[in-house]
Amino acid sequence: MKSPTCDRYAHRQADRALILAQRLLETITHSPEIEEDMALSNLALDLIGQARTLYTYVDPADDGEDRLAYFRDAHEFLNPLLVEQPNGDFAGILVRQFLHDAFAVAYWDAMTTSTDATFAALAGKAVKETTYHLRHSRSWVIRLGDGTDESHRRVAAAVERLWPFTHELFEVDEVERELVATGIAVDPADLLPIWQETVHATLAEATLAVPTDGDRPSGGRVGLHSPEFDALIAELQVVARAHPGATW
Amino acid sequence: MTASAPAPSVDELNTLVHDVEDPELPHVTIGDLGMVRNVVIDGRLARITLTPTYTGCPATEQIQEDVAAAVAAAGFTPVIEFAMSPAWTSDWITPRGRQRLVEAGIAPPQERAQERAQERAGDASGSAEFVECPRCGSRRTRSITFFGSTACKASYTCQACLEPFDHFKSI
Numbered sequence: 001m002k003s004p005t006c007d008r009y010a011h012r013q014a015d016r017a018l019i020l021a022q023r024l025l026e027t028i029t030h031s032p033e034i035e036e037d038m039a040l041s042n043l044a045l046d047l048i049g050q051a052r053t054l055y056t057y058v059d060p061a062d063d064g065e066d067r068l069a070y071f072r073d074a075h076e077f078l079n080p081l082l083v084e085q086p087n088g089d090f091a092g093i094l095v096r097q098f099l100h101d102a103f104a105v106a107y108w109d110a111m112t113t114s115t116d117a118t119f120a121a122l123a124g125k126a127v128k129e130t131t132y133h134l135r136h137s138r139s140w141v142i143r144l145g146d147g148t149d150e151s152h153r154r155v156a157a158a159v160e161r162l163w164p165f166t167h168e169l170f171e172v173d174e175v176e177r178e179l180v181a182t183g184i185a186v187d188p189a190d191l192l193p194i195w196q197e198t199v200h201a202t203l204a205e206a207t208l209a210v211p212t213d214g215d216r217p218s219g220g221r222v223g224l225h226s227p228e229f230d231a232l233i234a235e236l237q238v239v240a241r242a243h244p245g246a247t248w
Numbered sequence: 249m250t251a252s253a254p255a256p257s258v259d260e261l262n263t264l265v266h267d268v269e270d271p272e273l274p275h276v277t278i279g280d281l282g283m284v285r286n287v288v289i290d291g292r293l294a295r296i297t298l299t300p301t302y303t304g305c306p307a308t309e310q311i312q313e314d315v316a317a318a319v320a321a322a323g324f325t326p327v328i329e330f331a332m333s334p335a336w337t338s339d340w341i342t343p344r345g346r347q348r349l350v351e352a353g354i355a356p357p358q359e360r361a362q363e364r365a366q367e368r369a370g371d372a373s374g375s376a377e378f379v380e381c382p383r384c385g386s387r388r389t390r391s392i393t394f395f396g397s398t399a400c401k402a403s404y405t406c407q408a409c410l411e412p413f414d415h416f417k418s419i
Contacts, residue, residue: 035393035403042395049304053332121332125303128335128419136394 005178006116007058008078009185011068012175012221014054015079018069020100021047022236023087032090039136043097046129050122057118070240074225074233081220082165084229088158091144091151095158098137099199103169104130106194107186115183138202145206156208163211168218169195256322262287264318265296271310272398276348278311282340285331294324299336302399337361338400338418354414355382355389355404361418379415381406391415 021044031037055065083100087093108130111123144155170188172180179185203210219225239246256264265287266279278284278298286297296315300308312328319326338357341349346356358379379389386408394417396403401414 035395038397038403039393039395042399045304045306045399046302047304049302053303117333121335122303124333124335125300128337129302132394132417132419 002057002116003178005175006184009175009179010054010058010119012078012080014051014058014068015077016083016100017047017054018051018236019077019079019232020083020097021045021051022232023083023085023096024093026235027087027093036090040093043133043136046126046133050126050129053118053122066240070237074230075223077225077229077233078221078223080165080168081217081226082162082169084220084226084232085162085165086228088161089154091154092158092161094137094140094144095155096162097133098141098202099162099166100169101130101134101137102195102198102202103166103191105134105198106191110186110191113183114185119184134198138198141202141208142206145203145208152207155206159203159208160211163213164215164217166195167213167216168220171218171221173221258287258289261289261294261319261322261324264322265315268311268314268318270307271314272307272400273349273354274352276345276352278315280342280345280348282342282345283311283336289324292325293327294319294322295327295329297329297331299331299334299340301336305399307398338416341416349416350382353382354401354416355379357416357418379404381409381411382413383411384409389413 024040024044024047027040028037031040051069052065055068058064059068061067082096085092085096087096105127108123108127111119112127114120114123141155144151146152170192172188176185176188180187200210262284266277266284268278270276270278270281273281281301283298283301284296285299286295288295296319298311298315308330312330315328316326319328338361339359341357349356378387379391380387381389381404384406386406388407389404390407392403392405392412394402396414400417402417403412404415405412
């Protein structure tokens with residue numbers, strides 16, 4: 001029997017995946033080439049699949065996942081702020097993805113040994129999917145960083161802009177503490193060195209500097225989001241709210 | 249089915265379920281893809297356990313409906329469950345499935361994908377992987393993007409016969 005704390009934890013992970021997918025889907029038809037439209041929509045599809053598994057776990061009712069995705073208000077979403085950051089340019093989209101994927105691979109890999117059967121099973125699939133995502137986002141960071149002056153400038157700016165939001169991925173509060181104790185959740189502190197190794201090696205290969213740690217914006221995981229978040233949620237939910245129960 | 253027809257045996261039902269075709273891959277069955285875990289007859293119920301390929305694959309729901317329809321047509325009440333663990337791997341695609349992918353113009357995944365993933369860890373270029381053109385058999389092929397028209401495929405082009413083609417991702 002899972003606890004309310006486990007539900008909250010599942011929400012955080014599901015929302016992280018769904019909100020990042022929503023940002024990616026904003027780019028469809030706007031990518032520099034059609035292959036990249038396909039790539040980013042495939043990433044989004046995997047992320048939505050991961051989110052659906054967890055929403056269904058929280059609420060197994062037939063309309064459970066729709067209710068959680070479409071009928072919660074912005075402050076009820078518990079995703080980290082990194083994934084809701086506006087796309088900006090193509091470099092911004094891929095840097096956000098890379099910083100997330102480096103975390104997601106370490107996270108799901110560790111979660112394969114979760115004592116929670118649903119999380120462990122999802123992790124076994126998600127680690128493969130996100131490994132594939134990381135391969136894509138990492139290769140773009142390297143291409144852009146070690147590319148032209150213009151691409152280098154843009155990707156460097158994106159790394160600087162998004163870096164502060166990475167700290168929140170490794171935060172621990174009473175939700176994690178309780179679940180780490182029972183082996184359901186992984187201790188984010190254990191993931192940090194793995195994430196750093198991936199990120200530092202990639203930035204070095206991309207001829208990019210590792211930013212200095214400064215601001216540590218936080219709050220997404222307790223429902224405090226950036227001003228742009230309301231617009232994202234409105235776009236995500238508008239059809240479902242305008243036509244409740246509609247099917248097509 | 250009519251009252252006089254004998255109820256299918258579990259082996260017959262098993263074959264019937266394996267023969268359900270994937271809606272996105274022409275003539276490739278879910279048996280070929282290694283998605284069928286278990287088929288059990290329990291009185292009037294037929295309990296079918298399947299493994300989904302990708303968590304977000306939209307074909308999963310269609311497959312569920314198609315299996316339910318096939319089972320119902322054989323006179324059973326379908327109970328379909330998805331087993332997430334162990335996670336599906338492209339290594340479960342059968343030799344016949346690999347052959348059918350080639351016939352559909354799709355380069356099959358690498359064999360022993362799981363093992364190779366370990367060897368390849370950290371190689372962002374994916375250069376350790378080579379993919380044969382399903383049309384001319386050349387290994388002079390180039391990845392256009394790691395992704396394709398469905399979650400399970402990547403796009404390639406052949407530098408020998410110049411044809412673009414899909415590659416079933418190795419996971």
